[in-house]
Amino acid sequence: MAEKSIRFGVLGCAEIARKVSRAIILSPNSTLYAVGSRSIDKASRFASANGFPPSVKIYGSYEAVLDDPDVDAVYVPLPTSLHVRWAILAAEKKKHVLLEKPVALNVAQFDLIVEACESNGVQFMDGTMWMHHPRTAKMREFLSDKQRFGQLKSMHTCFTFGADPDFLKNDIRVKPDLDALGALGDAGWYCIRSILWAADYELPKTVTALREPVLNEVGVILSCGSSLHWEDGKVATFQCSFLSNLTMDITAIGTKGALHLHDFVIPFQEKEASFSAASESGFTELVTGWVPIPSEHTVMTDLPQEVLMVREFASLVRSIKENGSKPEQKWPILSRKTQLVLDAVKASIDRGFEAVEVQY
Amino acid sequence: MAEKSIRFGVLGCAEIARKVSRAIILSPNSTLYAVGSRSIDKASRFASANGFPPSVKIYGSYEAVLDDPDVDAVYVPLPTSLHVRWAILAAEKKKHVLLEKPVALNVAQFDLIVEACESNGVQFMDGTMWMHHPRTAKMREFLSDKQRFGQLKSMHTCFTFGADPDFLKNDIRVKPDLDALGALGDAGWYCIRSILWAADYELPKTVTALREPVLNEVGVILSCGSSLHWEDGKVATFQCSFLSNLTMDITAIGTKGALHLHDFVIPFQEKEASFSAASESGFTELVTGWVPIPSEHTVMTDLPQEVLMVREFASLVRSIKENGSKPEQKWPILSRKTQLVLDAVKASIDRGFEAVEVQY
Structure with a gap:
């Protein structure tokens, strides 16, 4: 199954990223592939402190994660004010986006993110874990x-x-x-x-x-x-x-x-x-x-529940990658209503x- | 203990009066002494349907209960709009008043009740049972x-x-x-x-x-x-x-x-x-x-809990009757704030x- 795994890049070393990185590792259809921080030292320390496998790529910028062609999807736990910038950039680089909540500072910002995801054919989901329990x-x-x-x-x-x-x-x-x-x-x-x-x-x-x-x-x-x-x-x-x-x-x-x-x-x-x-x-x-x-x-x-969330997201991403399915609209709609x-x-x-x- | 029991009269045959009558019977310091309804037939039927002891006096009016010199206290489960009339009359007849909630249609009405209880030296308590659990x-x-x-x-x-x-x-x-x-x-x-x-x-x-x-x-x-x-x-x-x-x-x-x-x-x-x-x-x-x-x-x-309420109320009434204590102010104050x-x-x-x- 390993080759069918969806490869995740994680943007930033937020506290919540520890839990979701573990979830990516535990999910049967996903691989923790890369982690990027604003400094390579911080990313390294984060990877070793959390016992990431040595195969995980360490990047000194968020851009580097997005530029890695082997990254299928990104998990974005950055501060809310940065969501619009990095989620849109990720979508433009054809990365599927798992975004922490709140998804944006307001719905106008969020609509820009959804637009970018739609026009690039990538899946969007927010990080509301309990939905998947x-x-x-x-x-x-x-x-x-x-x-x-x-x-x-x-x-x-x-x-x-x-x-x-x-x-x-x-x-x-x-x-x-x-x-x-x-x-x-x-x-x-x-x-x-x-x-x-x-x-x-x-x-x-x-x-x-x-x-x-x-x-x-x-x-x-x-x-x-x-x-x-x-x-x-x-x-x-x-x-x-x-x-x-x-x-x-x-x-x-x-x-x-x-x-x-x-x-x-x-x-x-x-x-x-x-x-x-x-x-x-x-x-x-x-x-x-x-x-x-x-x-x-x-x-x-x-x-x-966070593993079930990652598994559901990765499964949607795999459908898009392998079967040419359309992204599931339910998730951005729920985020937008919230x-x-x-x-x-x-x-x-x-x-x-x-x-x-x-x-x- | 029987002669030290506080003797209760019940005004009306409301559904809730069944439960509180039973509580008066079960409470170790109180006696169900009389029940009054607007018709003596209704009061009789109520007493037999609820298995009241044959000693319970049956009255065909609320006034008759209040006029019985052996009644120490009344339980008043009448509709709220009748509270001000019957609670005040009870106090004027020197009966202690256990009154169902809401105590009045508004606080101005309730203040008339409290005034009547205070000037006649009788205890007031509302029927909020859970307070006594x-x-x-x-x-x-x-x-x-x-x-x-x-x-x-x-x-x-x-x-x-x-x-x-x-x-x-x-x-x-x-x-x-x-x-x-x-x-x-x-x-x-x-x-x-x-x-x-x-x-x-x-x-x-x-x-x-x-x-x-x-x-x-x-x-x-x-x-x-x-x-x-x-x-x-x-x-x-x-x-x-x-x-x-x-x-x-x-x-x-x-x-x-x-x-x-x-x-x-x-x-x-x-x-x-x-x-x-x-x-x-x-x-x-x-x-x-x-x-x-x-x-x-x-x-x-x-x-x-309803027995504990009756017991607490009867105990305050007994202190007033036997020791000349003042009525406990806590209860009308809580009713008034509510x-x-x-x-x-x-x-x-x-x-x-x-x-x-x-x-x-």
Whole structure:
């Protein structure tokens, strides 16, 4: 199978690149082929610190990775402000693009990336790993079951974590020139994606940010939230933050059922993950208990979710390379919808918490 | 002990009165002494259908219960619009008042009730049962622990249930002349109380209702939500509804920990109840799992929470009767704060989702 492997180049030595490089190594249809940093020393140190095979090529620039004709695809974990430049350049060099989230600083930038990918016939996918966990597919089955879940009525999600003082001072995610969207772009991205996922990717009609987001002294969001409203009356709220203990909740409530989980972005454990499903919940005769009690469902996975993400991406790339298939449109569409809602939350904050319309 | 028992009269035959009558029977310091309805037949049928002891006096009016000199206290589960009349009359007849929630249609009405209770030296308590479950005290310990939980930063609660077509047409909670606050007064009461409880009863500075609440054709709220904002940046959201599957969630997130439970109003089971507590949650080295994983805590209770509520109330009444103690101020203060926030949510809805200030 080795010769059919998709060869990945990694642009930069971000912390998250350690995990995704391991995923590329573990995925049965991909090979970690090259890593590039702004200095060859940094790239070398990164490769040896993470135990990369000696076959991995080490480059002293991102361009060098893109110029290597044997690189099929790139994983781009650079700061968000650099996405538009490097993702477009990668596409122009006919490299398929696996791009970290948030995909761009705004949807106009993202559309340039999608345009470049489309016109060069390369696959685009963002790095939202939990989408690829088999638990997600099981939960989707539950949400789509009109008998067990009914129609989605309301949702709440949160993704918060307690950043340490060094992060709050130095991380790229608190720098206006690197990741200007801060906690909204980082943690909020997942909240918004999970809401869209539960709503079967139907966009909300309006988005209204919660008042009093917390910003740092240079205006980057450290904590915020929003409500989302659909034409049919569905409502969702989310809260994202760098200033609280780690939480990753989805609560999705339908007419006939409810879904709960507390580790949607990173499952508590690598090999198994659970969710709680309630259906037609009611009470005992004197309302002193529930009948039935919600049930816990555990889903095993041989491969971690980030490996499943790489495998899915590499499989799409292989179809394009070997069969001349067209790139799968689903992934850039999901990224774009997520970014659209993210932009609307930001606009609502900027406009004093007005309701902002969302249009595809 | 029998002669030291507090003798309760029950006003009306509401569904919830079945559960609280049983609680009065089960509580070691109280006696179910009388039940009154607008017709003596209805009261009789209610008593026999629920297996009340033959000693329970049956009255054909609420006044008759209040006029019985042997009744120490009344439980009032009447429609909210009748609270001000019957709670005040009860206080004037020197009966201690256990009143169902919402305590009033607005805080001005509630203040009349409190004034009547104060000037007649009778105890007031509302019927928020979960406050009395030993789990609630255990969770309070966790939230107050600066090491394990830190400072409260954000919260979300929901209480939703799927009302059947008969409820949505005929229940007092959808009638503008009986329970004009609808789902906000019924389910929302619990959400607001739980938020205040987690915030150690510090009132929010402002309340902003979520857009697009669902109303029935006569303007009663069937589903709504709100965000609450504190001076120090704390934020909470809640959603309450008659139109979704049963959920009862509390998520409270602090700087160092997080609390989760999904059955805060009515525990899944009568004799034991659980919550999840997370402290200083972090990730494995490559961010492929959590360390530590949140822990589950189970709290047993010999007596159901509604019995513990009656026992606490009866114990306060006994102190007043036997020792000349003053009524415990904590309970009417908590009721008033809850009603204040409830009023602010209603005002925000009425004023087009403006931020409404809350002042005690």
